[in-house]
Amino acid sequence: MKRRSSIKLFSVLLLAFCFGSLVFMHANHFESSAVDLSFESEVLPFESAVLPFESPPSNARSKIAFLFIARNRIPLEVVWDKFFRGEKEHRFSIYVHSRPGFLLNRATTRSPLFYGRQVNDSVQVDWGESSMIQAEQILLRNALADPNNERFLFLSDSCIPLYNFSYIYDYIMSTSTSFVDSFADTKEGRYNPKMSHVVPVYNWRKGSQWVVLIRKHAEVMLNDDVVFPVFQQYCRRKSLPEFWRDHPLPAEGWKEHNCIPDEHYVQTLLAQWGLEDEITRRTLTHTSWDLSASKDRERRGWHPVTYKLSEATPKLIKSIKGIDNINYETEYRKEWCSKGDEPAPCFLFARKFTRAAAIHLLNKVIQRCSKYFQSFNLSKLTTSYELLPSHVSDLLDHVSDLKYSIASFFFICFDSLYWDDQWKISRGNPKMFRCVSSCRIKGA
Known part of the structure; x- marks a missing residue:
């Protein structure tokens, strides 16, 4: 009886461990792909930011x-x-x-x-x-x-x-x-x-x-x-x-x-x-x-x-x-x-x-990034996102008080999203997922 009880206990623990692992993997996958990207583009918007360079x-x-x-x-x-x-x-x-x-x-x-x-x-x-x-x-x-x-x-x-x-x-x-x-x-x-x-x-x-x-x-x-x-x-x-x-x-x-x-x-x-x-x-x-x-x-x-x-x-x-x-x-x-x-x-x-030209460009970036992130689950960037205004001068009044700085996130968008005339949102693009994850981590 003791042997059977031990086997049952081991089986239960093993099943619990497997189930927990699956839940953990699923959660991580969801976290890394919280952005629902669905668009396809011949030129990936983030390729310009990931050109191959060796470390200094x-x-x-x-x-x-x-x-x-x-x-x-x-x-x-x-x-x-x-x-x-x-x-x-x-x-x-x-x-x-x-x-x-x-x-x-x-x-x-x-x-x-x-x-x-x-x-x-x-x-x-x-x-x-x-x-x-x-x-x-x-x-x-x-x-x-x-x-x-x-x-x-x-x-x-x-x-x-x-x-x-x-x-x-x-x-x-x-x-x-x-x-x-x-x-x-x-x-x-x-x-x-x-x-x-x-x-x-x-x-x-x-x-x-x-x-x-x-x-x-x-x-x-x-x-x-x-x-x-x-x-x-x-x-x-x-x-x-x-x-x-x-x-x-x-x-x-x-x-x-x-x-x-x-x-x-x-x-x-x-x-x-x-x-x-x-x-x-x-x-x-x-x-x-x-x-x-x-x-x-x-x-x-x-x-x-x-x-x-x-x-x-x-x-x-x-x-x-x-x-x-x-x-x-x-x-x-x-x-x-x-x-x-x-x-x-x-x-x-x-x-x-x-x-005026520089502020105009930054304003366009904010508008573009704002539209880009509207369909995303930005749990870590909620505070920053809600304060994104339509004009950069308003942003400057708030940026020093933000709980989560958007500075790094902002220039990732500046470097890649905005300057691609044909940008679309693309599902299942690993390079896009990596950059969005980077935006979220750096912005948090």
């Missing part, structure tokens, strides 16, 4: 120094606050160069992440002057004081990120090179022969000032006391005469030695020191140039396009993120963008966007 090979505490060059405030602070918030600060640092005496505090920025991030030894910066290079060197001096800063990324105050922080961090940190747009400049009028005693013409380069430098190259730029003095003396923007807007400039006179220092300095410096083998020769910041011909533009020179509210559309962002090669006409070469052996998007950032 360097120190786990390695940081990217984000170096902002601003006139005063950070007009797109709304975007950058969402970009950084929720990330661990041992992976990034922020430095801002504004006009002398300007302070970033509660009165001048709505993002606590920018409080006190201004450098205190700033200079007045004028477009097309060597003061721009001085500002960059000041930012580097401050950033190099932190030994954990391993990459030094220059950004304008009109830049927006195209991907979330983790993707950009992995992209930049997984290579040992600097990203410097650099090519031979064959146009007449930029190079001044008076520079030849220090900078020979065969080392003369041109490119975008929005570079990402490894620490070695940042130290070379900061400690340069040879090339920069020559640029200060001989690389100058040609002065415009009084009432220049009303009278066309003589074509030949305008071309003569019209040198814009920030478009040549870093590129020429690295060529001068024989370091071009240590750079990836492209910028990570997209800029669109208005190449339309007009008499007025001939007088003013070329300037990048500024995207206003009506021009900031999903189609624009998608087109920029879809660029996978760059054509260098002066060198007759095409640069296919890659990270290691894997194809990769060329650009991680874009400019120039007005504040």
Whole structure:
């Protein structure tokens, strides 16, 4: 009898264990697929956020120094606050160069992440002057004081990120090179022969000032006391005469030695020191140039396009993120963008966007994500979800008080959901399930 009782007890316990296991597995499955996804798409909306990148090979505490060059405030602070918030600060640092005496505090920025991030030894910066290079060197001096800063990324105050922080961090940190747009400049009028005693013409380069430098190259730029003095003396923007807007400039006179220092300095410096083998020769910041011909533009020179509210559309962002090669006409070469052996998007950032355009984009993201999550069981995001307004400025009034931060969740949506013109909800898509699970965990 005792033996039969023992067998019965063991059987009951075994059945209870199996039943409990099934319930547990079912609950976990329900938790991971609480979002009822049912749509199919030839291009998965989350594929752009899961491109294959290896983990950074360097120190786990390695940081990217984000170096902002601003006139005063950070007009797109709304975007950058969402970009950084929720990330661990041992992976990034922020430095801002504004006009002398300007302070970033509660009165001048709505993002606590920018409080006190201004450098205190700033200079007045004028477009097309060597003061721009001085500002960059000041930012580097401050950033190099932190030994954990391993990459030094220059950004304008009109830049927006195209991907979330983790993707950009992995992209930049997984290579040992600097990203410097650099090519031979064959146009007449930029190079001044008076520079030849220090900078020979065969080392003369041109490119975008929005570079990402490894620490070695940042130290070379900061400690340069040879090339920069020559640029200060001989690389100058040609002065415009009084009432220049009303009278066309003589074509030949305008071309003569019209040198814009920030478009040549870093590129020429690295060529001068024989370091071009240590750079990836492209910028990570997209800029669109208005190449339309007009008499007025001939007088003013070329300037990048500024995207206003009506021009900031999903189609624009998608087109920029879809660029996978760059054509260098002066060198007759095409640069296919890659990270290691894997194809990769060329650009991680874009400019120039007005504040209204940036808020318009974020507002669209919130509306899109709000619609996307309406049919989901958001048990962990209920508080955040109920406070999602139709306008981003309202969100800013609430976000600091939310029990569950939506910051990381927000930029996952920014990075993937919104920019897919054909997005639908898809049932049984494991990549979608994984991202939604990530949204819920990070947002909780």
